[in-house]
Amino acid sequence: MTLLLLTHAACGLAAPAHTFTPTKTRTAELRYIDDVPVAIFTGTPEQIGQQHADLLAEPGKAALDFPKRFAAEFGLEAFWPFMAQAGRTLLMNTPERHQNELASIVQRSGFGDGELAVANTLLELRRMGCSSIIVEPSRSATGGPLFGRNFDFATLGELHKYSILLIYRPEGKHAFASVGFPGLVGVFSGMNDAGLSVATLDVEASADGSRKFNPAGTPLAFVFRRILEECTTVDEAEALLKSETATTWMNLAVCDRDGGAVFEITPETIARRDDDQSLVRCTNHFRSEGLTVGETCDRYDALGKLPATSLFDVSAIQARLHVANQERLTFQTMVFEPRELILHLALGEPPSSDDPLTRIELTSLFNAP
Structure with missing residues (x-):
């Protein structure tokens, strides 16, 4: 089932050097x-x-x-x-x-x-591996939280060419930015005009006895879009998640202007995991009691290897993400600054984690001319 539904992995399709035309x-x-x-x-x-x-x-x-x-x-x-x-x-x-x-x-x-x-x-229909880290304000050199994320998926030499930053200004909802692809209406990674930021990370095993797929649930990419459209804080995101029926197992890292958390999601459970020593790390495993199956992860361990007494900036977060990269799978790397509404983004040939990050000030993009 997993192999059948790796939907964006493709082969033999060449994209032009400049995929998108202004x-x-x-x-x-x-x-x-x-x-x-x-x-x-x-x-x-x-x-x-x-x-x-x-x-x-x-x-x-x-x-x-x-x-x-x-x-x-x-x-x-x-x-x-x-x-x-x-x-x-x-x-x-x-x-x-x-x-x-x-x-x-x-x-x-x-x-x-x-x-x-x-x-x-x-x-719901594929499996992918990613990494994220949230640094709470007390350990941030900027004074506000920093939220870094690698998006990892098998590109087979093509998918990375179609990455794009999508800016939505929906009528009656929060404006938001989504790092995605043409045709993608749901959200995998993004931030809204209140600074609330999200990143989804796949999970393969759960101890809560829930089924892996619930066809009666709401597709999670659309739940995550609702969070950006309707919420301003981590607590509000939690309430929205608990109001929905999940389709499958998933981690969602969420960060607002004051800090972040990881929500471990199954069709039966929403567990919240807050910071540990002012860091919130996440890869592709549940770690909460009742959900974890005891898996270990080198990427999770690598994300936590930050000196306890130091303050960290965007470059330090990117360095941790690079240590956790999955080589040919890592083709989107980003760091959100929720208080400043700034996105630092690298898209391109894997691994993107050591590419220069483009600083994008989202405030002007969120505001209609």
């Missing part, structure tokens, strides 16, 4: 900040879906072709209808506004709804 319309824009492509969407769900299609249709078609190409490469074409239908069924559990946004993307872009459904239910 474009500006009356309500949307695609531009570069240094080497980071940035797409900006504003308005109602339907308007945002149309803008997404207008700016990202061409690279999106290539990116969203990955699931079918992957299945064909491994002789699994027969499973595609199941994958697509599973994704469509899960999307029926998402908020109506997100379904409307997806429908507008399909209508305007020509994307197949099956490809879009699979891409947006990745957290």
